[in-house]
Structures are given as C-alpha cells and as structure tokens.
Amino acid sequence: MTLIFAHRGYKSLYSENTMTAFIEAEKAGAEGLELDVQLTKDGVPVIIHDEKVDRTTGNTGFVKDFTYTEIKKLNADFKKMSPKGSEPIPTLEEVLEWLKDTNLNCNIEFKNGIFPYASMEEKSISLVRKYGLEKRVILSSFNHYSVVQCLRIDPEIETAPLFAELVYKPWVYAKALGAKGIHPKYIYASDDIIRESVSNGVAVRPYTVNREKDMERLYKAGCTALITDNPALALEIKNKKGKRP
Structure with missing residues (x-):
C-alpha cells in the first residue's frame, strides 16, 4: 500500500514547514x-x-546567521496562508515532540548541499532517539555523503538519497550507500525503476507529486510512498483506486 507523505506539511493550503501545515496534513489523511x-x-x-x-x-x-532566539521572532506565515496569520519557524525538537503522539512517519531532509552544517546529522539523530522515533523516521539528503554519515551514526534509522536526475539502477546505488530507500524526482521514477527497486528491497518515495494522473501512475506502479503538497487529493485518488474492480 502506497503511503502519503505531506511535502513540507499541507503545503498547498498552509504555509510550508509550520506546525499548522503539519497538523492539518495529519487531519487530511497523510501517513x-x-x-x-x-x-x-x-x-x-x-x-x-x-x-x-x-x-x-x-x-x-x-x-x-540567525541565532535560535532571533529566528524564533520571524513569521513563517509571512504569506498569510494559515488561519493564525503568524507562525514561528518550528524547531526539529518541537515537531518530533508532537509527532511522537501521532501515528505519522517522518522524512527529515537535511539541507546541507550548500552549507555543510557541522554536526547536523548528530544533533538531529540525537533528537530522533530522544523521542523514540527511530523506526518512524527516514533521513534523506541530496548530499549523499551526509546520507552515509547518518548510517554511520545510527544504522537502525532508514536513509534515502535524494535524486533530481535520472540514475542508472538506483537500487544498486542505494545499496552501495547502505540506504534502504531512494527519493527520486517523480519524473525519474519510471514504473520499471519502481518495480526493480521495490523487488530488490529498496523503498521508493518520489517527490513532489501533485497531479492526479501522476498519482494514479505511481499508485499503480506500487511505489512505497509519494510525497505531495496536497495530501487530501492524494488520499482521494488512493481511495478511488481502491474502489476499482
């Protein structure tokens, strides 16, 4: 069964990467x-x-260049998409503390391709462990050195390299990194790549899937999960697929 992951939360309706976007994604049926x-x-x-x-x-x-105190004063709902009109930038700890009391999985993407943040992996993994979420978290990055570093710190937490291009036999590459999943841009997740990866024990979670026809294809191909801005639409298409004879 293909799971639905909400991209930066319920991004199509609420300001991205805010607690409201995460909470509303869960309400909309995201897994x-x-x-x-x-x-x-x-x-x-x-x-x-x-x-x-x-x-x-x-x-x-x-x-x-912002301290924690400084960044918490900024409004992450600058575009006024959420009902409150003002949202602080959440910390990873705040999200994980809330997440532990839900049934949600969580893909944590490390944004360390431009700035190689020192100890980002160690700090984040420490928080995952603190809230006992090792089995519900996937660690991903376009920086594949970071993906390998995560594996070295805690081999029990699933890792997945991100791809923005076509990769030859990505399931083989993933295994070379010790990763149990891949997160390709959806246009590079062909039906054959999905089936070969899954059959070789490598999870496939394409991003960012917002069109109905793309969701239908990926559900049919049997991808592990899809990452979308619109979890409500993804659930609707998923339920329609389940009702077909």
Missing part, C-alpha cells in the same frame, strides 16, 4: 510528513527549506 532541517548560528536544528529566510518570512539573511 507521513516531509520536512527540511537547517541549523541556526548557535546550532539548533530548525524547520525551513531555503538557506535564506527571505521567501518564507519576508526578512532577509541566511538561516545560519
């Missing part, structure tokens, strides 16, 4: 979350996609 981690100047893992705060907060500057 997992996808979120992004950066580190503040004083080393606190926070949930924000871009290296800069500009697009999502209306302020300017790099995440790495």
Whole structure:
C-alpha cells in the first residue's frame, strides 16, 4: 500500500514547514510528513527549506546567521496562508515532540548541499532517539555523503538519497550507500525503476507529486510512498483506486 507523505506539511493550503501545515496534513489523511532541517548560528536544528529566510518570512539573511532566539521572532506565515496569520519557524525538537503522539512517519531532509552544517546529522539523530522515533523516521539528503554519515551514526534509522536526475539502477546505488530507500524526482521514477527497486528491497518515495494522473501512475506502479503538497487529493485518488474492480 502506497503511503502519503505531506511535502513540507499541507503545503498547498498552509504555509510550508509550520506546525499548522503539519497538523492539518495529519487531519487530511497523510501517513507521513516531509520536512527540511537547517541549523541556526548557535546550532539548533530548525524547520525551513531555503538557506535564506527571505521567501518564507519576508526578512532577509541566511538561516545560519540567525541565532535560535532571533529566528524564533520571524513569521513563517509571512504569506498569510494559515488561519493564525503568524507562525514561528518550528524547531526539529518541537515537531518530533508532537509527532511522537501521532501515528505519522517522518522524512527529515537535511539541507546541507550548500552549507555543510557541522554536526547536523548528530544533533538531529540525537533528537530522533530522544523521542523514540527511530523506526518512524527516514533521513534523506541530496548530499549523499551526509546520507552515509547518518548510517554511520545510527544504522537502525532508514536513509534515502535524494535524486533530481535520472540514475542508472538506483537500487544498486542505494545499496552501495547502505540506504534502504531512494527519493527520486517523480519524473525519474519510471514504473520499471519502481518495480526493480521495490523487488530488490529498496523503498521508493518520489517527490513532489501533485497531479492526479501522476498519482494514479505511481499508485499503480506500487511505489512505497509519494510525497505531495496536497495530501487530501492524494488520499482521494488512493481511495478511488481502491474502489476499482
């Protein structure tokens, strides 16, 4: 059964990577979350996609140049998509503390392709362990050195390299990294790649899947999960598929 992971939360209706977006994703039927981690100047893992705060907060500057105290003053609901009109940038710990009392899985993406944040993996994995979520978390990154580092720190937590291009036999590459999954851009997740990967014990979770026809194809191909901005639509298409003779 293909699971539904909400990309940065319920991103199509609420401000991305906010607690409201995560909470509403669960209400909409998502079985997992996808979120992004950066580190503040004083080393606190926070949930924000871009290296800069500009697009999502209306302020300017790099995440790495804000202290935890400073970044918590910014409004992650700058575009006023959420009912409250103001949302702090959550910390990874805040999200995991909430997550432990749900049934959700969580894909933590390390945004360390541009800035190689020191100890990002260690700090994040420590928090995953603190809340006993080792079996419900997947650690991913476009930085595949980081993926391997995660495996070295805790081989019990699933890892998955992210791909934004076509990779030859990605299930073989994943196994070379010690990873149990791959997260390809959906256009590079062909039916054959999905079937070969899954049959070789490698989970496939394509991103970011928002069109109905793409969801239908991926459900039919049997991917492990799909990552979407619209978990409600994904659930609707999933339920329709289940009702077909």
